[in-house]
Structure formats: structure tokens, C-alpha cells
Amino acid sequence: MPPQIDHEAWIRTFQSLLHHYLPPVENSPAVNVIGVSALIGGLFLVVRAAKYERGIVSTFALFVGAWIGYRVSLLVQTPEPISAAVGAVALTAVAYHTYKWWLAAGSVVVLFFLAIVFQLGRGDLQRYLPTPEEAQRAMNAGQVALVSQAEQEKNLHPNRSDQLAKIGDKLKDELTKLGPMGWVVPLLAAIVGGLLAWWALRLFAVLWLGFVGSLFAVLGASAFAVAHWPREVHPGLIAHPEIPAYTALAVWLLGLIWQAKEARFPKKKPAEAPKEAAKA
Secondary structure, three states, X not given: OOHHHHHHHHHHHHHHHHHHHOOOXXXXXXXXXHHHHHHHHHHHXXXXXXXXXXXXXHHHHHHHXXXXXXXXXXXXXXXXXXXXXXXXXXXXXXXXXXXXXXHHHHHHHHHHHHHHHHHHOOXXXXXXXXXXXXXXXXXXXXXOOOOOHHHHHHHHOOOHHHHHHHHXXXXXXXXXXXXXXXXXXXXXXXXXXXXXXXXXXXXXXXXXXXXXXXXXXXXXXXXXXXXXXXXXXXXXXXXXXXXXXXHHHHHHHHHHHHHHHHHXXXXXXXXXXXXXXXXX
8 A cells, every 4th residue: 555545544544533532622711721821831831941940840840749749638638738738849849959850850751752652653543443343332322312412412522531531441452562562662762861861951851841832832722722612623623633733843943943042142131231331
């Protein structure tokens, strides 16, 4: 089969995956806040990662520490807000003094994750779609009923937690099927990430922080747009998934150019001009 036909078939299957696993987003305050926050936070990473590495790591540690404290409170039966606050403060203090180690670990994790995505995305994506037997079982169980349009939408797009559980099960199955040779590429990527962090930590950290930020920004903007204009935006994203992908790539490259320009031509301090005048 010609490579072009394979590529087109892969794109069509990917569109089917988006149609099945990407339901319309409800226009709720939570979705709006998360979408706008992801957009603003992502753009901040894109254009300011080089100047605020310590602050970015500390903020990340703040949320992780709060989550850890909350989970610990459920185990030891302590007040949840107090445990979350203690965990957030403790981990933030640690991250503030060890942020370079966090950036190095992030370098390894990001390249490892990208390699895993590459491995899971190879071949025929039909394996991630529901089989005809699964669809028939849903019909027999009465989960798909052609009644009102709202219920049809609900039947076509099941509960998000159920969808995430199904996606997780599919990914676990694929990871177990990789075998020893399938893990070679992710392990090599992790080693490369560690070497890059050792040789050029700041440069590589800016690269992957900006990349992650561009993904957050595009996903946040897409979620906000789908929530407000579902009939116009949602079908367009499924029909043309390359648009958000190219947009994220463009945002990332523009952010790198912006940060490189600022690093090469820093702004002059206002106090420099009076000092030069006094010397003259």
C-alpha cells in the first residue's frame, strides 16, 4: 500500500478517535475558568519560561504539594485544608531550593512521554476504537436510545469518567503489548533527556517548558471556544485536527524567538543614562 494512502487512513482513523473520545464541552464556569487559566498560563510559559524558572517550578510544587497533603489527609483522617496547606508549603519550600533538579527530572519525563506517545501512535489506530461487539453490547443494554436530541448526544458521548477509564484501559493494554523492544525508544529518550539536562539544562528546559505551554494554551483556547460555540468549533476541530497542532507549533516557535531576542538584547536599566551623564 502506498505511504500516502497509509497516512490518509491514519488521519481518518484519528478523526474517528476524536469523534468518539472528544465530546462537546459544556459551557460551565469550571470549563471557562480552566480554559482561560490554561490559555494564560500556557502563554506565560511560552514567553517567560527563561526568566521565571524557579517561580514556575515552585508554583507547580505548590499544587502538587496541596494534592499530596489532601490525599494524606484522607488516609490519616486529618483536616483536609490544613493537610493540603502544609503539603503545599513544604513542597514549595523544597522546590524553591532544588528547582534545577526538578527541571532536570522534567526533561527526562517530557522526552520519555513523547516517546511513549510516538510508540502508541504507530500502526493502525483502529485498535483504540470500540469493537463492533462492544457497540452491540451497548445497544442490547439499552445505553443507546434514539429519543430526544439531548439524550442522543448523551448516548453518543458517554460519561467523561467512563470515557477516561476506557482510554486508560486501552493504553494499559497497548503498553503491555509493547514488549521489551517496544520500550527501547522511550528508554533512549529518557537517557537523552537526562544528558541534555546535564549539558544544557537552562536551554533545554526553556524548550520543553515552552512546548508544554503552547499545548496548554491551544487546548485551553479550544476548550473555551468549544464551550461557547459548540456547533461551529467542535466539528471543525474533529475535521481538521491539524489546525490546533500547527497553531501550537507556531506559538511555540514564536515564543522561542521572543525569548531568544530578549536574552540577546536585554532592556537597559533606567539608571544607566544618569550615570553616563555624570561621568561626562
